[in-house]
Each structure stands twice: as structure tokens, then as C-alpha cells.
Amino acid sequence: MKIKFTKMHGAGNDFVVLDAINQAIFLRPDQWKLIADRRFGVGADQMLVVEKAHGDGVDFRYRIYNADGGEVEQCGNGARAFVKFVTDKGLTDKRAIRVETMSGIIEPRLEEDGRITVDMGAPILTPAEVPFDSASLESRTEGQDTLWPLDVADKTNWISVVSMGNPHAVQVVTDTEAAPVLQDGPLIEHHPRFPRRVNAGFMQIVDRHHVNLRVYERGAGETLACGTGACAAVVAGIRRGLLDSPVAVQTHGGVLSIAWQGAGQPVMMTGPAVSVFEGEIDLPD
Numbered sequence: 380m381k382i383k384f385t386k387m388h389g390a391g392n393d394f395v396v397l398d399a400i401n402q403a404i405f406l407r408p409d410q411w412k413l414i415a416d417r418r419f420g421v422g423a424d425q426m427l428v429v430e431k432a433h434g435d436g437v438d439f440r441y442r443i444y445n446a447d448g449g450e451v452e453q454c455g456n457g458a459r460a461f462v463k464f465v466t467d468k469g470l471t472d473k474r475a476i477r478v479e480t481m482s483g484i485i486e487p488r489l490e491e492d493g494r495i496t497v498d499m500g501a502p503i504l505t506p507a508e509v510p511f512d513s514a515s516l517e518s519r520t521e522g523q524d525t526l527w528p529l530d531v532a533d534k535t536n537w538i539s540v541v542s543m544g545n546p547h548a549v550q551v552v553t554d555t556e557a558a559p560v561l562q563d564g565p566l567i568e569h570h571p572r573f574p575r576r577v578n579a580g581f582m583q584i585v586d587r588h589h590v591n592l593r594v595y596e597r598g599a600g601e602t603l604a605c606g607t608g609a610c611a612a613v614v615a616g617i618r619r620g621l622l623d624s625p626v627a628v629q630t631h632g633g634v635l636s637i638a639w640q641g642a643g644q645p646v647m648m649t650g651p652a653v654s655v656f657e658g659e660i661d662l663p664d
């Protein structure tokens with residue numbers, strides 16, 4: 380079965396993007412994993428599938444699969460790649476687009492300078508809705524935020540839990556380059572307190588408008604950037620009283636600009652999206 384694709388990235392978080400409006404896309408988890416495989420497939424952190432909208436008042440639906448083959452709720456960098464894809468392919472001439480995702484509607488907008496701003500919606504901060512099992516844990520308050528003790532590798536990490544449609548555990552570290560991202564990341568991702576697993580963020584505060592961030596992503600490992608991770612980290616930093624909006628988030632793959640005006644308000648993310656090449660992959664049936 381041959382499938383046409385576009386290889387894209389957003390700040391180095393890379394994607395295989397598939398047009399499911401003009402070709403039939405019904406793949407099994409093992410086929411998604413093969414596409415994501417960097418040796419036997421194309422290679423990607425996530426696969427993005429562009430579909431016709433199902434509901435009224437929306438322009439498209441877009442689905443997200445992690446490199447491990449699992450479908451997930453949200454992807455910030457992917458949302459920007461999605462906008463560039465539908466624009467470049469002539470699937471829309473709108474600059475502001477309403478898109479259905481598994482976790483609700485997001486509203487990306489193509490800016491004059493080619494960057495894309497996405498209204499990612501309001502963060503979810505109730506532990507059970509993240510979901511995070513906080514039963515019998517003693518939390519600590521910092522600013523407006525609640526920090527939870529998470530025991531990982533014989534240490535207690537104090538984390539903020541935030542959902543941007545997908546779950547995030549954010550901790551503040553003194554130096555992202557020295558942080559145990561590859562050691563603790565998988566342990567946090569699979570920690571039993573997170574019933575749907577979690578994306579693990581490690582944030583260094585540079586000043587009130589700048590942070591460094593590394594994210595060990597659920598189902599993909601450490602990526603060069605994570606858009607929802609950047610949103611979750613800035614929300615946590617503002618709630619903790621450490622940051623003021625807007626915040627420039629320096630990742631290994633580039634800078635994302637995140638703005639948030641506080642409780643109940645949407646998180647706005649601005650950043651790049653790049654097309655790298657087009658191709659066709661022959662998948663085993």
C-alpha cells in the first residue's frame with residue numbers, strides 16, 4: 380500500500396503529514412510505528428493526519444499519532460505544521476482556521492511573517508482531569524500553583540500537573556543541560572500516578588520572560604521541541620510566580636513564544652513550521 384506524505388517540522392519536532400482528504404488512510408499501530416522508524420521508515424516524532432471536518436463551524440479535523448503508534452489528543456508544534464500543510468496544498472485559503480482535534484477545537488492563524496499562532500485553549504489544572512492521581516499526597520503551594528511530590532529514582536521531584544488537552548508534568552531545574560531528562564523522563568512518563576502516562580518537562584528559568592525547556596515526550600522520547608510542553612511549562616511558571624507573559628521558550632530546536640493571561644484564558648503559542656520534502660512510502664499490508 381503506497382501512501383504520499385510530506386515531511387515537516389516545527390522547531391525540530393518532526394512530523395510525517397498525511398492528506399486523508401485525497402487518499403484513504405486507515406493504518407494499524409505497527410504501520411504508524413514503521414513510518415516513524417528512523418531506520419526502516421521515514422522517521423518522525425509524530426504522524427499528523429489531515430481529514431475533512433466532522434462538525435459544523437470547523438474547517439478540518441486533524442489526528443495525531445506518536446512514534447510508538449498510539450493516537451493522542453493534542454500536539455502544539457503539529458498544529459502549526461498542519462496550517463502550513465493545508466495552506467501549501469491549497470486545501471484552504473483561510474488564514475485563520477478552526478480545527479477539530481481529539482481534545483477539542485483549536486484555532487491556528489497564519490501570520491504575515493509566515494510564523495503561525497495557535498490558540499491552544501485554556502489549560503486544565505485539576506489533577507484528576509490531567510489525569511494525575513493525587514490521592515493521599517501532601518501538596519505544597521507556590522504562588523498560585525500546587526506542587527505535587529513525585530518519587531522518581533529515589534528522589535522526590537516537585538511537579539506541576541497541567542493538561543493542554545494532553546498531560547504534562549513540569550519541574551523547574553537549575554540547568555536543563557545537566558537535568559536527568561533521559562534517565563528520569565521515561566520513569567516520569569510511566570509513573571503509576573499518571574494513568575494515561577505523561578509528557579515530562581524540565582524547565583530552567585533564565586529570567587521572567589525567558590526559559591530553557593527540554594521535554595521527554597510520552598510515546599516519542601526526548602524531542603527537539605514540544606509545543607504543548609512549552610505551553611504547560613509557561614502556565615506552570617506563571618502560576619508559580621516565576622514568569623510573566625509573554626515568555627520565549629528556548630528548546631534544542633528553536634524558540635517558541637508563549638503568552639497566557641491567567642486562569643480560564645487560552646494559551647497562545649507562536650512559532651515556525653517548515654516543509655522538508657515530499658515522498659511516498661510503501662507499507663506492508
Ligand SMILES: N[C@@H](CCC[C@H](N)C(=O)O)C(=O)O
Binds near residue numbers: 451456546578596597
Ligand atoms: N510534540 C507535541 C506533543 C505530541 C504528543 C505528546 N507526545 C503526547 O503524547 O501527549 C507538541 O508539540 O505538543
